[in-house]
Amino acid sequence: MNSAFLLFFPFLFLTSSYVPRSQLTGWLDTVAAWNPVTYLLAGLRSLTMRGWEWSDLGRALVAIAVVAALSMSLCFAALRGRLKQV
Numbered sequence: 001m002n003s004a005f006l007l008f009f010p011f012l013f014l015t016s017s018y019v020p021r022s023q024l025t026g027w028l029d030t031v032a033a034w035n036p037v038t039y040l041l042a043g044l045r046s047l048t049m050r051g052w053e054w055s056d057l058g059r060a061l062v063a064i065a066v067v068a069a070l071s072m073s074l075c076f077a078a079l080r081g082r083l084k085q086v
Contacts, residue, residue, distance in 0.1 A: 004071075011037050036063035 014031045015038040016024065024032055032038045043060025046053035 008037070011035055015041055017041055036067050039063040 014028070015035050016032055017037075021029070021032060021038070021042075039056075039059040040063055043057045046056035
């Protein structure tokens, strides 16, 4: 859990959390477009401001699924490596 915080915290500053995505330019807009936290925040924002906006919620769920699949595959790869050492 502590290592997940170390990964999540820097990515929070490379999203549209403080500035709307339309105001981001250059490399920061590119990084925010690839950052899954951006889509998670957009889904949460849509719930609080506009209601059930299915396109934003769908992108948020896809971003959650991608991060979950990536982190679980890395976790299982580390577990396999650990089991081979034993």
